Amino acid sequence: MNTGERDSEMVWVNGKTGPSAVAMISGLAQGLTLGVGCFETMCVDHCRLFRFSNHYERLLRGAGKVGVTLPLVGDLRQAILELIEINGYQTSSCRVRVSCYLDDDSTITVIATSKMPVRESTSATVLSPYRVNEYSALVGVKSSSYAMNFIALREAKQLGADEALMLNTSGELCEGATSNLFLVKDGVVLTPHLESGCLPGIAREAVIELCGELDIPCCERSLNLAELHDCDEAFLTSSVRRIHPITSFEGNSIVNSAEGTVAELQSAYEAKVYGSE
Numbered sequence: 060m061n062t063g064e065r066d067s068e069m070v071w072v073n074g075k076t077g078p079s080a081v082a083m084i085s086g087l088a089q090g091l092t093l094g095v096g097c098f099e100t101m102c103v104d105h106c107r108l109f110r111f112s113n114h115y116e117r118l119l120r121g122a123g124k125v126g127v128t129l130p131l132v133g134d135l136r137q138a139i140l141e142l143i144e145i146n147g148y149q150t151s152s153c154r155v156r157v158s159c160y161l162d163d164d165s166t167i168t169v170i171a172t173s174k175m176p177v178r179e180s181t182s183a184t185v186l187s188p189y190r191v192n193e194y195s196a197l198v199g200v201k202s203s204s205y206a207m208n209f210i211a212l213r214e215a216k217q218l219g220a221d222e223a224l225m226l227n228t229s230g231e232l233c234e235g236a237t238s239n240l241f242l243v244k245d246g247v248v249l250t251p252h253l254e255s256g257c258l259p260g261i262a263r264e265a266v267i268e269l270c271g272e273l274d275i276p277c278c279e280r281s282l283n284l285a286e287l288h289d290c291d292e293a294f295l296t297s298s299v300r301r302i303h304p305i306t307s308f309e310g311n312s313i314v315n316s317a318e319g320t321v322a323e324l325q326s327a328y329e330a331k332v333y334g335s336e
Contacts, residue, residue, distance in 0.1 A: 071142050071170035084167055090127075090160020096203035097121035098158040101139075102175070102298045106149050109298055111136060113261045118157065121200040127159040127166040138170055146172045154299055160203065175299065179221065181306040181315070182295055184235070186284075187211040187223035191233045193256030201258060212236040222295060224287075224308070227256045232282040235295050238303070239263035242282065243292035243320045252279040262296035269327050275320060292321045302328050 070079045090096040099118045102109040115132050122129050129135065139155055146153070152175045160167040189211050197204065215223035215236070223236040234240055234257035241263075242249045248270050251257050270277035287293065292315045293305040302325045304315040315321045 068172060069142065069145050071138050071168075073168055074138075076142065076145060079171065082169070084160065084169075085162055088160055088162035088167060090158075090162060090167060090203060093161075094202070094204035094206075095125050096127060096158060096160035097125055097201055098156060098203055099201060100298060101155045101157070102152070102301075103139075103143060103148065103155050103172075104152045106140060106143060108136065108139065108155075110261050110265065111139075113264065114157075114298075117201065117259065117261065118159070121202065122159055122166075124197070124200050125161065125202065127161050129159060129166075130168060135168075135170075142170050142172055148172055158203065178300065178303070181304045182222050182300075183220045183307045184222045184224050184295075184305050185215050185218050185220040185309055187215065187225045187236065189225060191225050191227045191256040193227045193229065193233070193254065195256070198256050199253070199259055208236040220307075222305075226284070230283070231255050232284065232287060233257050234260075235297075238295035238297040238300055241266065241294050241296065242286060242290040243294075244286065244290050246276065246320065248275055248277040248320060248324075249282060249286070249290075250277070250279055251282050255281065260296055260298075262298050262301060265328065266296055266302065266324060269324060269331070272331075273323065273327060275324070292316070292319050294321045294324075301325075 068079050069076050070082050072082050084091060097118060099114045101114050119129060143149055153172050154175055156171050158169045189207050211223040222238060224240060225233050227233040232240060232251050233255045239257060239260040253259055267277055287308060293313050295303040295305060304321050305313050307313060
């Protein structure tokens, strides 16, 4: 979305709806000056919110950590649906971002919608030089302090990739800059455990549940770079990406079979999970 399209969209700020271009936030708010806040990015299709209750629960945990308050779950959902209608997305797909920023003793809550980004059907990935701190106070929080992820992704794109994979400070595989990471080896789905410092992704959780329903072995554990190089298949997950096969890492090809585990999960995800709400 270009600047003109973005500015023409309406946004919701603390119960009031107005043009994005004139939405006002205090220049002294800690959410702006210090990045004290949290956010969620949700995928919406024909007014169906992908796992909204899961997003709200994670946002609530993050809010408690950074010290902001949220609208009640029903009020927030209604505000999102009303904004979707105002911006004309009720019969299409869109991305919704809910951000909560600290402003002294109060909270600024902003809801914004945008067109779904156009992506390639697969991902080329590189290793970021930046590491996730698994001991950080923000582990598990989708924090507004997102600069490291932004820089990692920008540098990956400069190298011709569309996602940066990151290790934690212990040298374990952790996550993508904007996604969770899964490997497949000998029919077993593997993903870094939450102790690695990775975000407890909503799509990640859905994939783990799907593996159980499809009787696909799935294990959350410590993973290393050698296992990424040696895997049979690999994929990324996020609410916006859904299940996104990785076809290369650092220029080395990863083959995802059209009849493999990733394809099976993709089909099940689209049929069951995405249309569940």
